[in-house]
Amino acid sequence: MNRIPKTVVLFATIAILFLLSPLIGLLQRMPWSGLADLLGSDVVLDAFLLSLFVSFSAALVVFVFGIPIAWFLARSNFSFMKLLRAVVLLPMVLPPVVGGTALLFAFGRQGFLGKWLSDWFGLTLPFTTAGSVVAAVFVSMPFFVVAVESAFRSINEDLEKTAETLGASSPKIFLRITLPRIFPSIIAGLALSWARALGEFGATITFAGNMPGETQTLPLAIFLALETKPEAALALSLVMIATSLAILIPFRDQWLPSR
Amino acid sequence: MWLLRVHKRLNKQLLIVGIFCLTCFGCGKEEQQINIYAASSLTEAVSVAVERYEEISIVEAKIVFAGSNHLAAQLRDGADADVFITADVDLVDGLGFESILEGFAYNSLVVVKPVAFIDKSFGPNDLTSDERLIAICSEGVPCGDATKLKFGIISADTYEMNVKAVLTRVASMEVDLGIVYETDRKNEPKVTAAWPQEITCPCVSYAAASSGKKGNDFNDFLTSDIAKEIFSSHGFSL
Numbered sequence: 001m002n003r004i005p006k007t008v009v010l011f012a013t014i015a016i017l018f019l020l021s022p023l024i025g026l027l028q029r030m031p032w033s034g035l036a037d038l039l040g041s042d043v044v045l046d047a048f049l050l051s052l053f054v055s056f057s058a059a060l061v062v063f064v065f066g067i068p069i070a071w072f073l074a075r076s077n078f079s080f081m082k083l084l085r086a087v088v089l090l091p092m093v094l095p096p097v098v099g100g101t102a103l104l105f106a107f108g109r110q111g112f113l114g115k116w117l118s119d120w121f122g123l124t125l126p127f128t129t130a131g132s133v134v135a136a137v138f139v140s141m142p143f144f145v146v147a148v149e150s151a152f153r154s155i156n157e158d159l160e161k162t163a164e165t166l167g168a169s170s171p172k173i174f175l176r177i178t179l180p181r182i183f184p185s186i187i188a189g190l191a192l193s194w195a196r197a198l199g200e201f202g203a204t205i206t207f208a209g210n211m212p213g214e215t216q217t218l219p220l221a222i223f224l225a226l227e228t229k230p231e232a233a234l235a236l237s238l239v240m241i242a243t244s245l246a247i248l249i250p251f252r253d254q255w256l257p258s259r
Numbered sequence: 260m261w262l263l264r265v266h267k268r269l270n271k272q273l274l275i276v277g278i279f280c281l282t283c284f285g286c287g288k289e290e291q292q293i294n295i296y297a298a299s300s301l302t303e304a305v306s307v308a309v310e311r312y313e314e315i316s317i318v319e320a321k322i323v324f325a326g327s328n329h330l331a332a333q334l335r336d337g338a339d340a341d342v343f344i345t346a347d348v349d350l351v352d353g354l355g356f357e358s359i360l361e362g363f364a365y366n367s368l369v370v371v372k373p374v375a376f377i378d379k380s381f382g383p384n385d386l387t388s389d390e391r392l393i394a395i396c397s398e399g400v401p402c403g404d405a406t407k408l409k410f411g412i413i414s415a416d417t418y419e420m421n422v423k424a425v426l427t428r429v430a431s432m433e434v435d436l437g438i439v440y441e442t443d444r445k446n447e448p449k450v451t452a453a454w455p456q457e458i459t460c461p462c463v464s465y466a467a468a469s470s471g472k473k474g475n476d477f478n479d480f481l482t483s484d485i486a487k488e489i490f491s492s493h494g495f496s497l
Contacts (some may be wrong), residue, residue: 228328
């Protein structure tokens with residue numbers, strides 16, 4: 001292994017300390033003695049379970065629709081590709097509250113699609129758990145697409161072409177040649193977008209509202225508690241940190257894109 | 260040569276004096292600025308009142324509007340306010356203000372619907388039915404506590420963090436009914452009373468906490484006839 005230059009170590013240390021200090025601040029203020037009571041409350045449990053459900057549902061939707069988007073963006077010669085990619089990545093830069101408002105304009109009761117959904121199917125997304133998932137998918141999709149698109153681009157297409165000339169069917173090519181090569185990026189992209197979905201706040205509160213047990217995910221419960229019951233907000237933050245660490249730490253190196 | 264050197268030094272001194280004067284000027288201006296933190300339900304009325312106050316006094320005001328709890332949290336974390344006008348007097352505790360003016364204005368709650376739903380008729384029973392989409396303030400924030408006190412249990416679909424968020428939901432027709440302040444109903448043309456309602460208490464009572472001469476002077480102004488007229492014209496009870 002190469003020796004890491006001292007300057008790199010110095011800068012990395014500064015940056016890591018910077019990232020760590022808010023976490024230390026949070027733990028330092030944590031009301032450890034009353035924690036058991038706070039964590040055992042219905043509000044915390046409801047928000048925790050709902051957050052798990054919403055973030056994993058969002059990750060599933062992102063997985064199913066994100067791979068085709070990434071594939072298309074990486075391989076198509078469509079002339080407005082740059083514009084299309086910018087549109088797909090837009091939720092990354094859009095302030096989430098703006099995203100939530102835009103979702104309302106589209107899928108809200110008065111939105112151009114929402115009106116139709118409501119009139120024809122009696123379906124309303126705002127104020128439902130499905131609405132929370134929609135908000136989470138909207139903000140987290142780009143993280144998955146970015147990761148998987150770059151993986152598609154890095155594949156040597158000659159491999160796939162060779163397989164094709166040797167008579168392999170396209171599903172077989174995808175499963176045996178393409179998938180193993182993009183798999184690490186799929187996992188990394190899923191982790192990123194899942195984490196983004198778990199932390200989602202602005203679009204959710206604007207689009208889905210705040211209802212305990214239905215749309216009140218951990219970030220919403222934390223925000224409300226910060227204003228009314230700060231100790232509970234800290235306890236909820238601890239739950240969020242523990243949840244994300246529990247999911248992200250077991251990530252093994254070989255699942256990440258190879259060195 | 261000698262002359263030149265003196266000249267140079269003089270220039271330098273002049274520059275220093277100049278900078279010093281500029282800083283002084285900056286300080287002087289700073290003295291005339293008053294920081295007012297006010298509950299979001301007071302947005303329109305306090306804006307107008309402060310405008311009048313700036314005309315009759317020499318101060319320049321900076322106003323921060325947000326939910327009372329949010330403002331109190333900012334003040335606890337070191338934000339600097341000469342006046343804190345809150346919808347919940349308990350929030351002033353421990354913030355170190357010198358004096359408190361309690362109950363200088365009151366605000367009643369009212370159930371509203373979007374103006375566009377003029378043909379739909381609603382009644383008090385709708386507040387407990389699952390048929391309607393309803394937005395109210397969350398418990399723990401002043402408008403939410405007042406809502407619970409006045410209307411009891413409501414089967415709402417979303418519990419917002421401040422009253423303006425409830426108002427937006429109704430105004431944009433995303434919900435059928437919302438419970439907002441009488442002043443919000445009066446100032447937002449897109450909403451209207453869901454059914455005829457009397458303006459009765461339990462109400463939200465506003466308190467203004469102040470520190471220093473600037474702050475205390477402003478609080479005196481809040482009880483003046485000019486301020487009273489502004490508040491009552493915006494729908495507050497006095």
